[in-house]
Amino acid sequence: MTPGSNIPLSAARVAVDVTAPVRLDVSGLLLTADGKVRSDDDFIFYNQPSGPGVTYTSGGGAAPDAVTVDTGSVPAAIEKIVVTASPDAAGQTFQGIEPTATVRDADSGAVLATFTPPQLGSETALVVVEVYRRNGVWKARAVGQGYANGLAGIATDFGVSVEEEPQAAPQAPAAPSAPVPPSAPTPPSAPSAPVAAPAPSAPAAPPAPAAPAPGAGKINLDKGRVSLQKNQTVSLVKGGAPLLAKVKMGLGWEPAYRGRDIDLDASVIAYGPQRDLVDACYFGKLSILGGAVKHSGDNLTGEGAGDDEVIVVDLGRIPQEVSGLVFTVNSFTGQKFTEVAKAYCRLVDAATNEELVRFDLTNAEARTGVMMAKLVRQFSGEWDMTAIGEFAKARTVREMVKPAAKAL
Known part of the structure; x- marks a missing residue:
């Protein structure tokens, strides 16, 4: 698949595994029509491996992590499940280690589609693919949207509460987005990746449009x-x-x-x-x-x-x-x-x-x-x-x- 393309899903249960030359943290977020989670319980990852219709499976470093979606069990209020990935090593970017997502029939293991985002740069987290419902039909879409502020940036964008760390200064100019409330508690599902300071979770962007830094988004x-x-x-x-x-x-x-x-x-x-x-x-x-x-x-x-x-x-x-x-x-x-x-x-x-x-x-x-x-x-x-x-x-x-x- 190429970015933006989609396929109808021929299986009711699909697994999305994401692999790269380095170990990755993979997660899934259940989103409503407004593009947000209903609560932190809709953030599915290694510390919270199951939710309504969605489960996370660790590959233990020997196999890819996977997010499985049972479309028949996804609540009616959920319109899409986004599958995200970030390098396990703190601060590591995706430059030169582009990941590949494979969408499979979760029961037979048959490959339905694969997607490798094009050349990446300073991104430290990605929305790789999404499984979504359109007019009663479930589909998978290749996304490949990068973020410069890690998995915490993605989580914040989609409404998951994360705790800020004031000593960490943002590396890129702020883009419009809701700031993280200083009093927001750390949920049990908070990612292990370092959380950026009160910088909005904007996709990776260069400081000056006329001369962006190589691979900066x-x-x-x-x-x-x-x-x-x-x-x-x-x-x-x-x-x-x-x-x-x-x-x-x-x-x-x-x-x-x-x-x-x-x-x-x-x-x-x-x-x-x-x-x-x-x-x-x-x-x-x-x-x-x-x-x-x-x-x-x-x-x-x-x-x-x-x-x-x-x-x-x-x-x-x-x-x-x-x-x-x-x-x-x-x-x-x-x-x-x-x-x-x-x-x-x-x-x-x-x-x-x-x-x-x-x-x-x-x-x-x-x-x-x-x-x-x-x-x-x-x-x-x-x-x-x-x-x-x-x-x-x-x-x-x-x-x-x-x-x-x-x-x-």
Whole structure:
């Protein structure tokens, strides 16, 4: 699955286990329609391993921790169960240790879906997946929302009482959220992770939108043009509303040596929620997805100012079965990226030609393909853009399909 995608559950009892290269603390929270627990009894974890319809099972370090949901026993007031994870070691982030959640039939053990959140950075806790009820049907959704202030931040966001520690200073600017009351008692279900001081439990965010720290989480377009570095993400939201109009992804490059042409091909590959190929748009197929994605055509030299190739994406018309788009550049003639200078991609508002997001590729490898950026549809409807900058041994768009799927 990719972030924001969902599947209907074919089993009444499902288990969600979460594994990573390090030991994790996994928990589940039962939430009502307002997104909050009814009481601390709805926080299910190692010190409080059972609740109505939801149980926690420890893997003891030898196997993944799991949260099992018996959908037939979940109270009618509960609309969703979120499954969270945080590294067991105090203060450890998820950078380089991306977890994988596996949703299984709890009775047969059959795998229903798997989800690995994309590259993470300073996050110390995650909402990994959620099991939710919609029109009487139970579904599972991939989330991957990171928090910089640990499991305590998640718990506070969802209404669990935790005790603050005044000596611990917050590391990020405050974001709107209800502060933790100083007199709140520590419940028996309080997590063992260190609890942040009176900092709201905001998702990990960089201090300055124009220059976020690597891997520090998402920003939006409210403060104007955003310059991304590798693995950084921007949410395509402006003024609180998702950007669902036409945008142009411009890709450009120059020959590294004067007098030489460099023939590269830009493409965009569309994937479904299981990272399955839906279609690809490139110089040989200039329109896909019913015209929602269109390619400007091939540039044979790379010479000249401005974008070398442009792909127009109508975000509001992307079919629901498409949850991710990966923008790639490859060299059919075999020229390596060490022969390329000033490669970049930039997202432009097609109506105003305003540049919204830019990513300059600052390094090069002697390979023939590169994944420049991806657009991923979130469960709330908006799209995120993430700079990738990963190279691959690929000369055609067909050879880019597998490495680009792994980059989602």
